[in-house]
Amino acid sequence: MTWDWSAVGDFMPLFRDGLLVTLKALALGSSISFALGLVWALLMRAPTRWVRWPVGAVTEFVRNTPLLVQLFFLFYVLPEWNITFSALTTGVVAIGLHYSTYTMQVYRAGIEGVPAGQWEAATALNLPLRRTWTAVILPQAIRRVVPALGNYVISMLKDTPMLMAITVLEMLGEARLYSQEHFQFTEPLTVIGVAFILISCPASLLLRALERRLVR
Numbered sequence: 001m002t003w004d005w006s007a008v009g010d011f012m013p014l015f016r017d018g019l020l021v022t023l024k025a026l027a028l029g030s031s032i033s034f035a036l037g038l039v040w041a042l043l044m045r046a047p048t049r050w051v052r053w054p055v056g057a058v059t060e061f062v063r064n065t066p067l068l069v070q071l072f073f074l075f076y077v078l079p080e081w082n083i084t085f086s087a088l089t090t091g092v093v094a095i096g097l098h099y100s101t102y103t104m105q106v107y108r109a110g111i112e113g114v115p116a117g118q119w120e121a122a123t124a125l126n127l128p129l130r131r132t133w134t135a136v137i138l139p140q141a142i143r144r145v146v147p148a149l150g151n152y153v154i155s156m157l158k159d160t161p162m163l164m165a166i167t168v169l170e171m172l173g174e175a176r177l178y179s180q181e182h183f184q185f186t187e188p189l190t191v192i193g194v195a196f197i198l199i200s201c202p203a204s205l206l207l208r209a210l211e212r213r214l215v216r
Contacts, residue, residue, distance in 0.1 A: 070098055
């Protein structure tokens with residue numbers, strides 16, 4: 001096997017395009033998962049079971065269904081009901097929805113980890129419920145769960161290649177396209193592997209440092 005540096009040079013413009021799509025999908029998917037996960041967690045604490053049970057059923061279904069199946073459903077089935085999105089939008093929504101069911105559990109753990117005395121103090125001060133959540137409970141809960149949420153960002157990064165299944169040309173999609181056209185697989189796939197390592201490893205180290213800082 002010989003290494004062809006010219007193939008790497010030819011592939012780099014496609015790699016940059018794929019990298020931008022990957023980072024865009026990651027950023028938007030993470031934002032959806034964090035926001036929607038918090039909504040799920042708050043709804044699961046609703047006083048009525050007629051809210052908790054449907055939310056619990058939906059999140060359990062999504063969490064226990066493969067992401068790839070959800071991608072296919074959103075991309076191929078919804079258009080039959082006249083609901084159509086672009087391939088990238090579909091991928092972002094699928095990743096955000098899928099991982100929101102995991103971030104929900106992280107938020108729930110953070111909320112339950114807030115000492116009972118904080119709730120009692122808010123009650124003693126006669127704080128409105130909204131003020132109790134926004135000023136007392138959520139700031140403490142979110143501070144506790146930031147490292148865990150960051151771990152899911154890395155997981156979402158590693159799942160972005162699945163978007164290739166619905167025609168999104170992220171990094172691996174671009175590598176596959178180049179390889180099929182030029183019959184060169186080693187160079188583009190190696191570049192993609194190195195790119196994932198260069199993104200995920202520094203992110204992991206940053207999360208460890210953040211965790212050490214937050215637990216002080």
